[in-house]
Amino acid sequence: MAESTYRAAVDAQRIQQIRQITRDLPASCADFMRGIAMTTSTFTRLAYALDLRTFFHYLRSERVAFANKPLTQFDDADIGRISQSDLEAYVEYLSLYFKDSPTETTDHAINRPVVNHELAIKRKLSSLRSYFDYMFRSKRLPSNVTQLVALPKIHEKPILRLTLDEMQKMLEMSQTGANMTKGQQKFHQLTATRDYAMLSLFLGTGIRVSECVGLNLEDVDFTQNAFLITRKGGNQVVLYFPQEVAEALQAYYDQRIQTDALPGHENAFFLSLQRRRITQRAVQNLVKKYASYAAPLKPRISPHKLRSTFGTNLYHATGDIYLVADVLGHTSVDTTRKHYADMTDSRRRAAAAHVRLSQEAGGDPHASLQEGPEEKDAHAPE
Secondary structure, eight states: OHHHHHHHHHHHHHHHHHHHHHTTSOHHHHHHHHHTTTTSOHHHHHHHHHHHHHHHHHHHHHOGGGTTSOGGGOOHHHHHTOOHHHHHHHHHHHTSEEEEEOOSSOSSOEEEEEOOOHHHHHHHHHHHHHHHHHHHHTTSSSSOGGGGSOOOOOOOOOOOOOOHHHHHHHHHHHHHOTTOOHHHHHHHTTTHHHHHHHHHHHHHHOOOHHHHHTOBGGGEETTTTEEEEEOTTSOEEEEEOOHHHHHHHHHHHHHHTTSOOOTTOTTBSSBOTTSSBOOHHHHHHHHHHHHHHHOTTOTTOOHHHHHHHHHHHHHHHHOOHHHHHHHHTOSOHHHHHHHHSSOOHHHHHHHHHTOOOSSTTSSOTTTTTSOOTTOOOTTSOO
16 A cells, blocks of 8 residues: 555656656647556657657747747648648757756756757657657548657666676775765765665665665565565566665665654655655765765765666676576567677677687688688678
């Protein structure tokens, strides 16, 4: 019941955000949200709403043909006038635009630059495709013009993970406050047990940050070293944790049950210093804080990178890509294989050890240069 109450509160908050955003957009945007409500999560719909807001604000501010009409008055005929040229200009616009952002020190918003790279642009175009596809399938548009615009090609980047030494440094700092100032250490004494337990949980189970903050006291079973989590799609699954994680969680649990949480937060496993359920932003900040010491050359370490570290370690230990996919909750093993079954530095070194350029080094001096049975003659026509 507690987990259901927490998730219901999160979903309710997102629904309110979606309604607030779509209230200032064409009516078809709200229709789209209702049309996909049964097949998508509130998190996905909120992301769509934010992306649609970006697009329609661009359309009205950057395209002359749409400049003189309030967004709320855009009808299906206006949507049908959006051209391939408008969309291609939108892709270029996304690479750099300016957005009014509120500030804490003044009453005036500051025009801040927003830069989107390939992955973010692809996601925004994908949101737009879903919206136009809904309009086309509902027979409100004669075609889906977004299909004429190619999605950006994503250039794969090295996946950021922690080494064993970096993991140990991170855990040690969360326990002891090493390398902190005296002021930081005084504050750290209040959160050390919690932070160590949380980092241990990430590195020892690959839990998502949303699953971590949603964890309740009754979800953890220390007799079986297991806990119940709710995945992104709403499915519940039992995961197991190693003894090192069990000891860290038990130490924090003993403190936690002595804390009187604020009303509405009584069942939360991880609490903030304000005695509320800890937020995702707070968890992201504490991971970044400890990682800045343990891995200073990896500034983008986040809870998700700790999850990647766990996945990598599990794959290297077992070689079982299906086990990794199951534990991480991936719906497709291809996703897992893409991230965790890549070529590692040790495998590259092993490959080099098989190459011989001379007889003195051992083996056939021409072995590495001989044409394989399936290779083409270099001079044969294509």
